[in-house]
Amino acid sequence: MEDARKAQVPIKGRGAASKVAGRFGNTRAVGTDDGWGSVYEDLAETPRLQTVVTEERARSVITRNDSPDIGFSQSVNPYRGCEHGCVYCFARPSHAYLDLSPGLDFESRLFAKTNAAERLRVELARPGYRPSPIALGINTDAYQPIERRYEVTREVLQVLADCRHPVSFVTKSAMIERDLELLAGMAAKGLVTVYFSITTLDNRLASRMEPRASAPHAKLRAMRSLADAGVPVGVMVAPVVPMITDNEMEAILEASREHGARAAGYVLLRLPHELKQVWREWLELHYPDRAAHVMSLLRQMRGGKDYDSNFGSRMRGEGPFADLIGQRFRKAHRRLGFGRLPALDCSRFAPPRVPSPQGELF
Known part of the structure; x- marks a missing residue:
């Protein structure tokens, strides 16, 4: 249902x-001004929107994909929705499947898969399972604020560490430092890589674009901590927004290199489905x-449309402006000496044991 209030x-x-x-x-609420001004009330005077978390029991947790422009084939998302509230998040439209708004509902009505670790253990123990790196928290950030309370990501990471299964992260949160000891142990076995997603180094802009994500300096501090502990870290300049953040690309890459990033990438702003309207309002x-x-x-970079979903071009765009961004990135990438993060090791995987009603005999 659409909020009848006008975003002023x-x-x-x-x-x-x-x-x-x-x-x-199936239904939408449409506000009609009755002359009393109640429909278009000043949102600054309304009660602060509270975050509501629903605990749910997942039937399965490993999601698989065959997209040619994504560097992983399977992922696990401990949560649905993300309290970081990044206005540009490509995952916002997924809340529409729950008949919830990709706008405010996506960042305030969240779902925690409290049995994720239990289900993951079962899926990894199946006889036909073949290990490949799992991306942990791709559709929503695995280290969003509610992780402090629920610790679903921590539990899932522990399962992966116990059975020596490779895992990768892309996060906007310095909370990942909490699990530094566990990550460092996995890194020593070639089992983990971490990318930090940095959109801007401007704290004020970051507070408007990604209001509950870690501040830029906190991300860099976490990057340094992980790198010093031996965890391979990289940076994703994402998303690149023309006339808003694109001028910061080189500065973000330089700061990340100084804080231990060994690899780098970038993604152009994507506006699938309802995200177009969320973004236009912002x-x-x-x-x-x-x-x-x-x-x-x-x-201009999307063939005359707000969004181009074609593989290959959806991450980078096309046309003169997109080419310029790509050239700038490649030049800075070479100048700063970025390389690639090491490949994750799948050979160490040892399937977990699923609890048996008969208990453990040996």
Whole structure:
């Protein structure tokens, strides 16, 4: 159901500005001004939006894909929805499958898979299972704020460590330092890599674009801690937003290299499904003077559309402006001496034992 309130001002602590309707919703609420101004009330005066977490029991946790432009074939997401509230998050439209808004609901109505570690153990123990690196927390960040309470990611990581299964992370959270000892032990066996996603080094901009993610300096500090502990770390300059963050690409790469990053990549802003509307609302609220120009540049890189879902071009875009971004990245990549993170080792995998009603005889 779509929020009837008009997005007039940003909502403190949130990335989205309204409850954008999901594409599968059967009903929508439409606000009509009755002359009393109640429909278009100042959002700054409304009660602060609270985060609601629903515990759920997953039937399976390993998700598989065969996308040619994604560097992993299977992933585990401990949560659905993400409290980081990154306005540009490509995963927002997934909340529409729950008949919830990809806007404010995505960052405030969350689901914790409290039995994720238990189900993972069962799936890894199946006779036909063949190990390949698991990306932990791709659709939503594995180290989002509610992980402090639920520790689902920690439990899943422990299962992977116990059976020596390789795992990779892409995160915007310095909370990953909490599991440094566990990660360092896995890194010594070639079982883990970590990429930090950094969009901007500007704290004020970061607080508007990704309000509950770790601040840029905290990400760099965590990157340094992991690198010093022997964990292979890299940086993803993501997403690159024309006329908003693209000017920071070289600075982000330089800062990350100084803090231990050994590899780097970048992704152009993607706007699938309802994310187009979430993003347009944010642009109009924060950058009304350049909103039209930003969207014009994005469409130039997407074949005249807001989004191009084709493999190969969806991550990088096409056209002169996209080519310029690519050239800048490659030049900085070579100058700073970035390479690749080591390949993860699947040969050490030892399937876990699933608890038996008969107990352990040996």
